Amino acid sequence: MPTSASPSNEIVIVGAGIVGLATAFHLLAEGHRVRLVERGGVAEGASYGNAGALAFTDILPLASPGMLRKAPKWLLDPLGPLSIPPRYLPQITPWLIRFWRASLPDRYAASITAQGNLMRFAATATQALVTQAGLAEHLRSDGNLQLYESEGELAASLPGWEARAREGIALEHVRGERLADLQPGVSPRFTVGTFTPHWQTVGDPYHYALALFRMVMARGAGLVHGEVVSLTAHAQGVQLRLADGKVLNAGRAVIAGGAWSRPLAKSLGDSIPLETERGYNTTLPPGAFELRRQLTFGGHGFVVTPLSTGIRVGGAVELGGLKAPPNFKRSEAMLTKAAQFLPGLRTEGGKQWMGFRPSLPDSLPVIGPATASARVLYAFGHGHLGLTQSAATGRLIADLVAGRRPSIPLEPFRPDRF
Ligand SMILES: Cc1cc2nc3c(=O)[nH]c(=O)nc-3n(C[C@H](O)[C@H](O)[C@H](O)COP(=O)(O)OP(=O)(O)OC[C@H]3O[C@@H](n4cnc5c(N)ncnc54)[C@H](O)[C@@H]3O)c2cc1C
Secondary structure: OOOOOOOOOOOOEEOOOOHHHHHHHHHHHHHOEEEEEEEOOOOOOOOOOOOEEEEEOOOOOOOOOHHHHHHHHHOOOOOEEEEHHHHHHHHHHHHHHHHHHHHHHOOOOOOOHHHHHHHHHHHHHHHHHHHHHHOOEEEEEOEEEEEOOOHHHHHHHHHHHHHHHHOOOOEEEEEEEHHHOOOOOOOOOOOEEEEEOOOOEEEEEHHHHHHHHHHHHHHEEEEOOOOOOOEEEOOOOOEEEEOOOOOOEEEEEEEEEEHHHHHHHHHOOOOOOOOOEEEEEEEEEEOOOOOOEEEEEEEHOOOEEEEOOEEEEEEEOOOOOOOOOOOOOOHHHHHHHHHHHHHOOOOOEEEEEEEEEEOOOOOEEEEEEOOOOOOOEEEEEEEHHHHHHHHHHHHHHHHHOOOOOOOOOOOOHHHHHO
16 A cells, blocks of 8 residues: 655644644644645635635524524525425434534523634634734725614524623624615615624635635645545554545644545544535625625525625525535525615626535534544534634644643533534
8 A cells, every 4th residue: 555654743634625724824833744635626615605704703603592493484495594405304303403402501501602712712813813824915804784674683683692792792783874884775674783893804715715825835834635535543643544545644633624524533433413504605796786894684694795806695504415416596596685685786797606514513613632542633613604713723723732721621612522
């Protein structure tokens, strides 16, 4: 069997998405030798076409009492914000049971605390990374505006806003002139909004990831094109088997394979309930609308984001697994709604995309060692928030590699919590 010898101090990272790249950045900064293994194009997974939000204020787990209230109505609409293709129902049912359990009051509260900690750290870690990597020009700091169709809709979401406020998140409920000033041209059916000023966005998530990739390559990272099929840990290091029969040897490995990480953890004996929430969008040409900041239409499950490369309209959750082809009618349905909500939005010339969010039932990522060996670290399962939490995750993995006390308590993110 051909093997590629790696010095035992080398760390191999599986996956060159935004999480793998941010992890590479932090490990290189601490003097480690780093190689990324990627089977496709760099940052062409979920990190390619997401909504670009650094959603530091988004600390509520998806499995919330509010979400469970909305879910039955959403599920009735086949192109609505949440869908489960019937053929996938048997496979996703155990995950849905865990999801429901995660919404129970004590677990929900614990997840908010954990997510709050991670997000506060993410805000600091992101600023540090963009400064050190020279990526500050990719950031927009104009907040997010969530829009509601009635005072009743806002009232229903107040418990969630109060929970955020308790975690120190700045927010402002806005109406009338203030609302119109934050975003002119919204349909009058939206009468009230909530502005979160500390939410940021990147100019374009793919460009941001590529800039980080260029930075880590310039700092000495290596890149191997190949698909890792299994890992084995032993006393001196880790062996990674590739689909073409090659074997990579490393001192340590980090699994940052996004939605595809489950079988890799399984090869080490860990059964982690990772599923995918498929999301859809359309990116319209620049100038399709005069957008001042990212808008969230929470009742309809999508956002509209001003990017350097255009206006991106999308969101939605389809619990349909990794194999089924995309159903771009979902992208179209959100675009049709966006045109109603933002009269004047020019909908021609758009590019559709579907991506696989790597999702765990409690909306928290897995950050920590494999059960079999601390030489393999997991960094996946960031769901809707992988861009937001990438810098923080990279820093936490570097803490674990260094044997330092992690910057935040990692207990809630343990791989064996399920
Ligand atoms: C529609 C949509 C909107 C979103 N909006 C936002 C947002 O606004 N803000 C935010 O923070 N997050 C958002 N997300 C979520 C975010 O995109 C993901 O959480 C994040 O990109 C995950 O990054 P990752 O590096 O873990 O995974 P990925 O970007 O998917 O990267 C994983 C990489 O690993 C590679 N890989 C996997 N298995 C192997 C293997 N065995 N061998 C070799 N390589 C392998 C893959 O090819 C891939 O390149 C959104 C997602 C979607 C779908």
